[in-house]
Amino acid sequence: MSADLSRRTLLSRTAAVVGATVLASFSGNVLPAHAAATLGEAQVPGGTATGRPSLNGWETENSADDGGDIWTRPVSGTPLDGVQVRMGDIETVLVHVVQRFHYEIDPLRRDDVVGWRRPGTIRNELAESNLASGTAVQIRPGFYPSGQRGGFFSNQLVIVRDILADLEGVVRWGGDDKWPDEALFYIDTAPEDGRLTRVADKLRTWAATPGKGAGASADPFQPDRRRAAQRLARRQA
Incomplete structure (x- = not known):
């Protein structure tokens, strides 16, 4: 049971890091349409x-x-x-x-x-x-x-x-x-x-x-x- 919990915790933390990295990489720019869809149609401010x-x-x-x-x-x-x-x-x-x-x-x-x-x-x-x-x-x-x-x-x-x-x-x-x-x-x-x-x-x-x-x-x-x-x-x- 503890091994399963550790694995789930690791996966959860990995997903959070990846998500934060994706958001940071588009900071101040308009996300491509496919990326916006992946992030749940999140509205990211444009830069122009x-x-x-x-x-x-x-x-x-x-x-x-x-x-x-x-x-x-x-x-x-x-x-x-x-x-x-x-x-x-x-x-x-x-x-x-x-x-x-x-x-x-x-x-x-x-x-x-x-x-x-x-x-x-x-x-x-x-x-x-x-x-x-x-x-x-x-x-x-x-x-x-x-x-x-x-x-x-x-x-x-x-x-x-x-x-x-x-x-x-x-x-x-x-x-x-x-x-x-x-x-x-x-x-x-x-x-x-x-x-x-x-x-x-x-x-x-x-x-x-x-x-x-x-x-x-x-x-x-x-x-x-x-x-x-x-x-x-x-x-x-």
């Missing part, structure tokens, strides 16, 4: 979210392509290797902005677009903080330095305004901010705002319809489109 919002209310993340919500996403029709943005509706909207810029304003080169940036490398009091939540992109920041205006020609500005109007105000251009950043385009809705999903659904429908979507847009210089763009510009001023 910061718990702090960017200026537009979306949560910032410490890293991209690392198990969080921010990943490198393709931008079809451009030479870009991809852009790091928050997946889902935000990805759909921001990729559309980049595509229209490429097709209608000026062709982009491989490294012309910046997406996610690490918290602590940006100014939290400015709209550039939205980069850290994957809800913004900077297009050619070297061409349009932060704090300066006048980087776009007048005909290019017409197209910028038309892009924003098509997106129904869910994206704001940094050139309209008190501290201008003409390279910056960012989501201007809080999380759970239904307008973002509605616009993203519209863009996905356009992308699946011949003659619609980025690269096949209506003429932004048409009077009715100019008026719509100007109305939005006044509202976002």
Whole structure:
């Protein structure tokens, strides 16, 4: 009997040590799905979210392509290797902005677009903080330095305004901010705002319809489109 008890005690202690070792090895990281199941679906905190919002209310993340919500996403029709943005509706909207810029304003080169940036490398009091939540992109920041205006020609500005109007105000251009950043385009809705999903659904429908979507847009210089763009510009001023 004592031998059986000793054996059971040894096995119990061994299992406890192994379990503790497994938990320690994943400390601060997200467990793989199979490991979580083995541990009884235990909820282990992830390591990318910061718990702090960017200026537009979306949560910032410490890293991209690392198990969080921010990943490198393709931008079809451009030479870009991809852009790091928050997946889902935000990805759909921001990729559309980049595509229209490429097709209608000026062709982009491989490294012309910046997406996610690490918290602590940006100014939290400015709209550039939205980069850290994957809800913004900077297009050619070297061409349009932060704090300066006048980087776009007048005909290019017409197209910028038309892009924003098509997106129904869910994206704001940094050139309209008190501290201008003409390279910056960012989501201007809080999380759970239904307008973002509605616009993203519209863009996905356009992308699946011949003659619609980025690269096949209506003429932004048409009077009715100019008026719509100007109305939005006044509202976002």
